[in-house]
Amino acid sequence: MSTENSRPSKAEQQALVHQLVTKIDAQPEDYHAYYDLIVLLTAGQDFEQAEALAMKALGKFEPQPAAADLMRYALGNVYYQAQAYDKALPFYQQITDTKLKGDAYLMMAQSLMAQQDYQHALVYAITAQEQQPALVDANLLVADILLALGNNAQAYDYYQKVIQLDDQQGPAYFKAGLTAMVIGKPYADLFAKAEKVDAKYFKAHQQQLTEIEKTLQAQRPDQSDASQN
Structure with missing residues (x-):
C-alpha cells in the first residue's frame, strides 16, 4: 500500500485526534491510547503538543516499566522527527523493555548517523541487526553507515x-x-x-x-x- 494514499487528510487526522482524546478521557489508564495519540501528533508534525503529551504520559506511567518505556520511545521519536537528535538519544538509551530495545538501537543508530557520527552509529546499527538479522531496515542501515565510512x-x-x-x-x-x-x-x-x-x-x-x-x-x-x- 502506498504511504501517500494511506496518509490521512487534515480533516481525517483531526477526527482521529478527537477519537483518541475521547478514549483517553474515558480510559485514562490505557497507555496505548496515549502512545497512539503521540504518534498521530508526531506524524502531523505537531511536535510541541506531541512532546507535552509524551512528557505528561511518561510522568503518569513511570511506575509501569513497559508503559514508561513505550512513552520514552515515543518521546525519542518526537525529537527524532523534529531533528533534535541530542534530545532523542537519552530517551532511547533508557529503554530496557526487551521488545522495544531492538527498535531503540535502530533509532539510536539513525540519530547518530543524522549527526554524521558514523562510528558510534555503526555500533548500535550492528547491535540492532544482530538482534533482528532478518530485518531489512537494520541490514540497510548497517550497509549505509559502512558506505558512509x-x-x-x-x-x-x-x-x-x-x-x-x-x-x-x-x-x-x-x-x-x-x-x-x-x-x-x-x-x-x-x-x-x-x-x-x-x-x-x-x-x-x-x-x-x-x-x-x-x-x-x-x-x-x-x-x-x-x-x-
Missing part, C-alpha cells in the same frame, strides 16, 4: 543481505552496484535491476553514478594523463 567491501556484503531479504529494494541494488564498482566486482546487472525495481530512485541518483565512474577512471594509472585535461 568508506568500507565498501563490507557495505557490499550487507547490501547483498538486504537484496536476499527483499528483492524489491531499488536503493540497495543501486548502492550494491556502486560498491561493486569500487571493489572490482560485476555491477552492470545490479544497476539494471535497480532501474527496473525503482526507476525514480535510479534516475535521481544517476549523477552520483557518473561521478564515481569519472573518479575511478581518474584513479587508474593508464587514465591518469587523460584526467589532467
Whole structure:
C-alpha cells in the first residue's frame, strides 16, 4: 500500500485526534491510547503538543516499566522527527523493555548517523541487526553507515543481505552496484535491476553514478594523463 494514499487528510487526522482524546478521557489508564495519540501528533508534525503529551504520559506511567518505556520511545521519536537528535538519544538509551530495545538501537543508530557520527552509529546499527538479522531496515542501515565510512567491501556484503531479504529494494541494488564498482566486482546487472525495481530512485541518483565512474577512471594509472585535461 502506498504511504501517500494511506496518509490521512487534515480533516481525517483531526477526527482521529478527537477519537483518541475521547478514549483517553474515558480510559485514562490505557497507555496505548496515549502512545497512539503521540504518534498521530508526531506524524502531523505537531511536535510541541506531541512532546507535552509524551512528557505528561511518561510522568503518569513511570511506575509501569513497559508503559514508561513505550512513552520514552515515543518521546525519542518526537525529537527524532523534529531533528533534535541530542534530545532523542537519552530517551532511547533508557529503554530496557526487551521488545522495544531492538527498535531503540535502530533509532539510536539513525540519530547518530543524522549527526554524521558514523562510528558510534555503526555500533548500535550492528547491535540492532544482530538482534533482528532478518530485518531489512537494520541490514540497510548497517550497509549505509559502512558506505558512509568508506568500507565498501563490507557495505557490499550487507547490501547483498538486504537484496536476499527483499528483492524489491531499488536503493540497495543501486548502492550494491556502486560498491561493486569500487571493489572490482560485476555491477552492470545490479544497476539494471535497480532501474527496473525503482526507476525514480535510479534516475535521481544517476549523477552520483557518473561521478564515481569519472573518479575511478581518474584513479587508474593508464587514465591518469587523460584526467589532467
